[in-house]
Amino acid sequence: MIIARASRRRCRAFSLIELLVVLAIVSLMASLTAPSLREQVQSWRLRTSAIQLVSAIWLARATALRSGQKIVLCPLTDNRCGGLYQEGFGVFSGEGTLLHQYPSRSGVSVTNRIGSRPESQAVVWNEAGLGSRNATFLFCAKNTQTNWAVVLNRVGRPRLRQDWGICPS
Numbered sequence: 001m002i003i004a005r006a007s008r009r010r011c012r013a014f015s016l017i018e019l020l021v022v023l024a025i026v027s028l029m030a031s032l033t034a035p036s037l038r039e040q041v042q043s044w045r046l047r048t049s050a051i052q053l054v055s056a057i058w059l060a061r062a063t064a065l066r067s068g069q070k071i072v073l074c075p076l077t078d079n080r081c082g083g084l085y086q087e088g089f090g091v092f093s094g095e096g097t098l099l100h101q102y103p104s105r106s107g108v109s110v111t112n113r114i115g116s117r118p119e120s121q122a123v124v125w126n127e128a129g130l131g132s133r134n135a136t137f138l139f140c141a142k143n144t145q146t147n148w149a150v151v152l153n154r155v156g157r158p159r160l161r162q163d164w165g166i167c168p169s
Contacts, residue, residue, distance in 0.1 A: 042141050042144040042146070043148075045105060045108065045141065046139045046140070046141055046144070046146065046147065047148050047160075047162075048105075049108045049148075050148040051160065052102050053102070053110075053150045054150055054158045054160055056073055056089060056091055056102055057073060057123075057156070058158070059091050059100060060091045060123070060125050060156075061125050061129050061131070061156045061157075063093075063099065063125075064126065064127060064128075067093070069094040069127060070094040070127070071099075071124070071125045072091070072093075072125075073089065073090075073092075073122065073123045074089060074121075075087060075088065075119075075122075076089055076090045079098055081122055084110065084118045085120065086104060086108060086109050087104050088101065088103050088104040089102050107142065108139055108140070109139070109167075109168070110137050111137075111138045111140065111167070112138065113136035113164065114166050115138060115165060115167050115168040116168075119137050119138075129156050130156055131153070131154050133152075134153055134154055135151075136150070136151050136152070137149065137152070138166075140167035146162065147162075147165060147167050148160065148162055149161045149165050
């Protein structure tokens with residue numbers, strides 16, 4: 001009776017061949033999904049960077065309306081306006097006080113909509129909350145098919161669009 005139970009237990013286990021087949025199938029599935037997963041993570045990073053700019057735009061516009069003074073959104077170099085948006089950006093009051101700083105993300109470039117030049121121009125909101133220009137900030141990364149754009153109109157309201165421009169090659 002004891003011997004019969006021990007042999008039944010042995011029959012319920014996996015054989016080495018079955019275990020190797022399952023491991024081979026799992027590794028094959030993992031190798032097939034890894035590139036698409038990498039692409040998805042990169043798209044999330046781009047979207048997060050774009051949302052960060054949208055947040056800065058809403059902060060600048062709301063502060064201009066609330067304070068009744070000009071507010072500037074510009075790329076940062078040494079906590080001053082200058083440089084490129086992909087190196088970080090900030091919101092400044094009319095007197096030049098840094099209200100909020102947004103850090104850069106490695107591997108993310110910010111260009112105009114057609115990808116011909118990096119974005120570097122400041123946007124100024126007046127006391128009525130109107131922006132100084134229309135702009136499209138295109139967020140791109142190497143080796144990814146997706147891009148995210150922040151489209152800003154003269155009224156000062158941003159919108160987020162996926163695959164709205166052409167990334168530089």
